[in-house]
Amino acid sequence: MAVVVGCTLCVMAYISFSSAALCPDKTKWNYPVFWIGLPGNYGCEIYSANGRSTKANAVLECPYTTDRVYEPLTMFGHEINQESLTIATRMPASTGKSFHGCLVQSDNPISVVAINKYDGLIEGSQFRELKELGTEYYIMTANSNISSKPEFAIMAPFAGTKVSVRLPLVRPISVNYGGTTYTTGDWINDTLKDFQTMRIVTNKIDLTGSYVVSDKPVAVVAGDYETKVPIGGTVVSGHVEESMPPVQELGRDYIVAPLIHENYTCSLRILAVSNVTDVTGVTISNITDTVGFAVSIPFNEVYDYDFNCELQLIRANQDIMVGLFTQTGGIVGGKPAYFVLTPLEKAGNVAWFSVPDYHGLNLYFEHNYVNIIVKASDAGGIRVKNSRITSQFHQDIDVGGENYSAYSVRVWAFSIEAQWIHHTSGGKFVCYFEARYNDWRTYGYTLIPYQQGPDFLFWNADDHVATAKNITYNSNFNVKKFEATSNRQAKPFDASTNVVLTNTNRVVA
């Protein structure tokens, strides 16, 4: 299984480095996490949270940035680590390739968030583990009312990754990449070295619906490099960014729960990743209007919908991608936050994260919440740092005859302890972190929920196929045998046979 390509110094189980790469000399890191250096003129904060009760030995590396970074990060059980990176690690704000990929590796499962910060103007994104990355993505950039510099970036963990980007099929597009101008529906094809990033940045051109396909797993982040929003009489700029889910993480049913948003404005973007042309193709309803309304969305089109931030249900007859943009300050606007929503079908049973504190942000955000969406019948089993949540504020919404509850649970910023959400008996949930300062400043990100289960592997290092596997365990849960199968499987762990079939690559010990 452990195949090392190119770099003979590396003894890594899953990652190959080209011989030109700086070879990390650690052996056998089990939980690698990749993230993309965010663009911008300011330093970036990285918060890592240890998901286990034992010590995590982790390392952050940005081997090719001007300031070559190699930082050991040590976290005791359920602790967090904060790293401030210099501007030299940031991606340039223009279209093209650069070597700004960074890697976090760990011997425990950890979560990693990167945050842009400047005087309290903050936005962040949780990054996907290498084993959760895909080879097919759709892009969602910011909605046109706030958007100024729509952008996305692709990062290649593996050397010699062939990447093809198809620009949106549905609106006038013009992108200059490597001296050539590409327009609506054109393919931009390129090959990336490991740690290399490929960026597309535009001036007010909505890139939503761009399609990324690669021959090895890649990480993708999208958003807007410079949103412009009016705060009273002043226009304020800021970033919005989220990690894009690979297509196998999309679904049909989404609950939108912007619960702390009294006096907020909210907008949704719904991207059709296939034709949802049936008249009931997508139905949007909310807690006061369970009938809602229906829309059809042709393939690759985006449907924008402004609403009053009430609890919403979106159900489609095909997979869709849903982004939520929130702004504080009611009608005067405010710094937006961007969440790419997790469908109910992809809920998990454990998540952990850090709540950034004053030292990283220059500003102590007073209101920090985690929003947890769970079947009402499973809510009693949810614990946030071992506390029950059923006494917290929540709202219910009916999903096909089943009640789901959206809880808004206050959490406190703390420089050491990680936040930890789990369900006592495997009940599944989706969750979001959001923070608000006492004025118009706000930020947040989707928390990636994991499926708790035994350790196992998710891709074949020989061919870099990272999808579902048919995995057999021995009685100690060590992998006895595994085989690559199709891209989708759906069966839970079967303790009697020790055979795991999974439809998700989000699995941790």
Ligand SMILES: *[C@@H]1O[C@H](CO)[C@@H](O)[C@H](O)[C@H]1NC(C)=O
């Ligand atoms: C932009 O704002 C206008 C006015 O508030 C609204 O009618 C429109 O739907 C918004 N567009 C998007 C894409 O949200």
Ligand SMILES: *[C@@H]1O[C@H](CO)[C@@H](O)[C@H](O)[C@H]1NC(C)=O
């Ligand atoms: C670019 O990649 C796409 C998808 O792999 C392929 O269909 C297309 O033919 C390629 N174009 C060129 C010019 O190589």
Ligand SMILES: *[C@@H]1O[C@H](CO)[C@@H](O)[C@H](O)[C@H]1NC(C)=O
């Ligand atoms: C919302 O706005 C109203 C009217 O301006 C104000 O009274 C109320 O305190 C605001 N609520 C919050 C949570 O800021």
Ligand SMILES: *[C@@H]1O[C@H](CO)[C@@H](O)[C@H](O)[C@H]1NC(C)=O
């Ligand atoms: C969507 O429907 C249109 C019109 O029927 C058709 O031309 C197109 O090929 C379809 N696209 C996909 C991706 O199914």
Ligand SMILES: *[C@@H]1O[C@H](CO)[C@@H](O)[C@H](O)[C@H]1NC(C)=O
């Ligand atoms: C949602 O709630 C508001 C009332 O708060 C209502 O005006 C609106 O029409 C409702 N329905 C949908 C589908 O948004």
Ligand SMILES: *[C@@H]1O[C@H](CO)[C@@H](O)[C@H](O)[C@H]1NC(C)=O
């Ligand atoms: C959902 O919850 C509401 C309010 O708590 C209750 O009236 C309703 O009967 C519940 N529906 C189901 C299907 O459990």
Ligand SMILES: *[C@@H]1O[C@H](CO)[C@@H](O)[C@H](O)[C@H]1NC(C)=O
């Ligand atoms: C997994 O392996 C078993 C035994 O070889 C086989 O019967 C089953 O069809 C496989 N499942 C998949 C999804 O490939």
